Amino acid sequence: MYQFNMSIDKKLSHWFSSIEKVFSMRLKALDGVVATKEHAKRIEISVACESNRKSDAVKIIRKTLLEMYLTVVKYDYLEDMISLPNVCENSYKILLHTLVAFDREAESEIIENQLKLGDYLSLDGFFNFRLRELRTRWDEIAQLASSNAVYLGNDETLNELLKFLMSAVTPKIQKLSITVLPNIYNIKGEYNKSNFEIKINSAEKLMIYLINIAPLELILEGEFLDKQLYKRIISIFDGKSASG
Secondary structure, three states: OEEEEEEEEHHHHHHHHHHHHHHHHHHHOOOOEEEEEEOOOEEEEEEEEOHHHHHHHHHHHHHHHHHHHHHHHHHHHHHHHOOOOOOOHHHHHHHHHHHHHOOHHHHHHHHHHHOOOOOEEEHHHHHHHHOHHHHHHHHHHHHHHHHOHHHHOOHHHHHHHHHHHHOOOOOOOOEEEEEEEOOEEEEEEEEOOEEEEEEEOOHHHHHHHHHHHOOOEEEEEOOOOOHHHHHHHHHHHOOEEOOO
8 A cells, every 4th residue: 555645734725725626536546545634733635545556646646736836836925925006906816827827847847856755745844945946936026026016007018028928838739719709708729639618707717717728829709898808818829810
């Protein structure tokens, strides 16, 4: 039997809860289990599977923790560090998500080089002591954004920054199309030679989705009543109208 244990401060429990469902599903595919136990100040997480599935389990643990640090932890860290009083809440969230996507390949390598799995890992301790290089990079990003806060209140300036940041993000998908329907955005694309279709019901969720996917080519169909959203998509992702 292979067993791996983790723990996290209860104040940071959302780090793990954000990935717990996916993590459990991935381990379940190996006939493995994930169990949690709450204590006064910390939460313990135990992972177990048959010994012959250890290598697969280790890959899943590493992959899932990598995703956690690169998304939830980075977002939290930057949100605490960056103050932009001149930027509206919607634009602020979009900027944070773009900063999370920015430079993720290099940051992934830093985490992978440090993430050595033994029998136990403190999720917050690992971040505080082994990922100092990563935190230094995030401090520099936060300082740059905060020092230019007065300029980022302007939509055009903010869009230019978002475009620059997205230019350094590796696309996850070749081509994506967005069709505007009543109260919904219908998205179609192809991933791993399979077609998919999803619906998104708000401009903010649409922008966050596009930032995470970073499509190489984006086609827009229908009339965008939200002109700010349309301008931002055209500016940041070089979106093209289906009508030409």
